[in-house]
Amino acid sequence: MVETRKALKLLREQGYRITTPRRQVLGILAEAQRPLSPYEIQDMLKEKGEYLNHVTIYRVLELLCSLNLAHKVLLAGGFVICSLGESRGCHRFVVCRECGRLKEYASEALCAEETEMAEQLGFRAEQHFSEFSGVCATCQK
Amino acid sequence: MVETRKALKLLREQGYRITTPRRQVLGILAEAQRPLSPYEIQDMLKEKGEYLNHVTIYRVLELLCSLNLAHKVLLAGGFVICSLGESRGCHRFVVCRECGRLKEYASEALCAEETEMAEQLGFRAEQHFSEFSGVCATCQK
DNA sequence: GTATTAGTGCAATAATATTGCATTTGTACC
DNA sequence: GGTACAAATGCAATATTATTGCACTAATAC
Ligand SMILES: [Mn+2]
Ligand SMILES: [Mn+2]
Ligand SMILES: [Zn+2]
Ligand SMILES: [Zn+2]
Numbered sequence: 001m002v003e004t005r006k007a008l009k010l011l012r013e014q015g016y017r018i019t020t021p022r023r024q025v026l027g028i029l030a031e032a033q034r035p036l037s038p039y040e041i042q043d044m045l046k047e048k049g050e051y052l053n054h055v056t057i058y059r060v061l062e063l064l065c066s067l068n069l070a071h072k073v074l075l076a077g078g079f080v081i082c083s084l085g086e087s088r089g090c091h092r093f094v095v096c097r098e099c100g101r102l103k104e105y106a107s108e109a110l111c112a113e114e115t116e117m118a119e120q121l122g123f124r125a126e127q128h129f130s131e132f133s134g135v136c137a138t139c140q141k
Numbered sequence: 142m143v144e145t146r147k148a149l150k151l152l153r154e155q156g157y158r159i160t161t162p163r164r165q166v167l168g169i170l171a172e173a174q175r176p177l178s179p180y181e182i183q184d185m186l187k188e189k190g191e192y193l194n195h196v197t198i199y200r201v202l203e204l205l206c207s208l209n210l211a212h213k214v215l216l217a218g219g220f221v222i223c224s225l226g227e228s229r230g231c232h233r234f235v236v237c238r239e240c241g242r243l244k245e246y247a248s249e250a251l252c253a254e255e256t257e258m259a260e261q262l263g264f265r266a267e268q269h270f271s272e273f274s275g276v277c278a279t280c281q282k
Numbered sequence: 283g284t285a286t287t288a289g290t291g292c293a294a295t296a297a298t299a300t301t302g303c304a305t306t307t308g309t310a311c312c
Numbered sequence: 313g314g315t316a317c318a319a320a321t322g323c324a325a326t327a328t329t330a331t332t333g334c335a336c337t338a339a340t341a342c
Contacts, residue, residue: 017288017339039329053291058330074215075270094255094264103262109254114235114273117251121244122278123235129216130271132255137263158308158319180298194322199299201320 004030006085007069014067021052025060026081029070034101035078075131076100090128096136145171147226148210155208162193166201167222170211175242176219216272217241231269237277 004026008018016022028044029036036044038057045052061079064070068091070081075095082091083104090106111128118125145167149159157163169185170177177185179198186193202220205211209232211222216236223232224245231247252269259266 019289019339021290037329054329055292055331056290059289074272092258094259094262094266096264097267103264105258105262107254107258110251110258113248113250113254117233117246117248118235118273118275121235121246123237123244123275124281125235125273125275126238127275128273130273131215132259132266132269132271134259134264134266134268140265160308160320162321178298195298196300196323197321 007064007081010067010069011063016063021056022060022063024050024052025057025064026069029064029079029081033080033083035073035076035080037078040078071104071129073102073131075133076102080104089126092129093131095131095133096139097133098135098139101136101138148205148222151208151210152204157204162197163201163204165191165193166198166205167210170205170220170222174221174224176214176217176221178219181219212245212270214243214272216274217243221245230267233270234272236272236274237280238274239276239280242277242279 004023007026008023011018011022024045025041028041032044038054038061041057041061042052042054061070061072065072065079068082068088070079071091071093072079073093073095075093080102084091084106090108090111092105092107092110093102094105095102110130111125114128114130115125145164148167149164152159152163165186166182169182173185179195179202182198182202183193183195202211202213206213206220209223209229211220212232212234213219214221214234214236216234221243225232225247231249231252233246233248233251234243235246236243251271252266255269255271256266
């Protein structure tokens with residue numbers, strides 16, 4: 001996981017301010033380690049007695065995603081913190097179709113394969129995001 | 142593309158009725174060949190002087206997706222008709238981040254790679270859906 | 283501490299999605 | 313072709329999610 005601390009550092013470097021809402025959202029995502037919707041994030045903050053307007057949450061998430069500090073995971077319908085510090089252009093997820101649990105990983109091999117495929121289809125691949133679904137260890141029982 | 146005719150046949154075989162709304166939605170998706178949201182589908186029908194309640198559209202799409210006759214393409218935020226007749230468990234998309242254009246394809250190699258990856262992460266892969274983004278031929282200019 | 287302006291909250295509105303129930307329509311059977 | 317039955321649709325109400333403009337707040341630089 002890109003720890004919260006490093007994420008904040010990166011924000012600074014990019015010229016963004018370190019604000020309470022940004023800390024809070026990053027904190028929640030880091031704890032959760034599963035996809036959360038904007039309103040779920042709001043609810044989890046409420047449980048701690050903290051409050052954020054949903055508009056703010058949307059805007060924070062938009063920023064985090066633009067910097068690849070978080071991702072919108074579409075199969076699971078929510079946002080997760082990026083768990084790969086390094087791999088700039090490659091962010092992949094397996095999502096359990098039962099429980100929604102997910103894992104992020106990166107793969108050179110897949111990138112190569114996809115890039116080739118893309119070319120055949122007339123596309124130039126840039127960022128590799130992929131998601132696919134399966135059944136996690138727990139749910140296989 | 143799974144032509145509309147074949148899709149309807151499959152519906153019958155599965156015990157579903159061939160209804161006007163189902164024909165209409167399939168027709169629109171087949172023409173469009175790009176992701177359409179439920180409300181976009183409704184709008185396109187209106188232009189033909191046809192009307193469908195949005196609830197019906199949601200329900201039709203749900204059915205089509207459950208049978209893999211259509212897919213929800215998440216990066217592009219809409220539904221497309223499946224353009225691969227055969228490949229049951231493998232449906233992949235490249236989506237242009239500029240214009241939203243997309244192509245569906247299948248790949249044995251990617252499936253193998255992902256299945257292996259999944260196992261390492263404790264998942265059992267079943268259906269392979271993946272999406273990744275790039276820039277299409279047109280938008281590269 | 284003060285000035286500057288990025289960032290937040292609020293209120294209003296828009297867009298999208300879901301549910302229960304009455305009505306219609308597709309299909310099987312005659 | 314007509315009829316019976318269940319599946320599918322439409323409607324109305326409601327819930328949820330997302331977006332916008334603007335006034336106010338607070339993070340940073342000095
Ligand atoms: Mn990542
Ligand atoms: Mn397909
Ligand atoms: Zn699971
Ligand atoms: Zn394009």
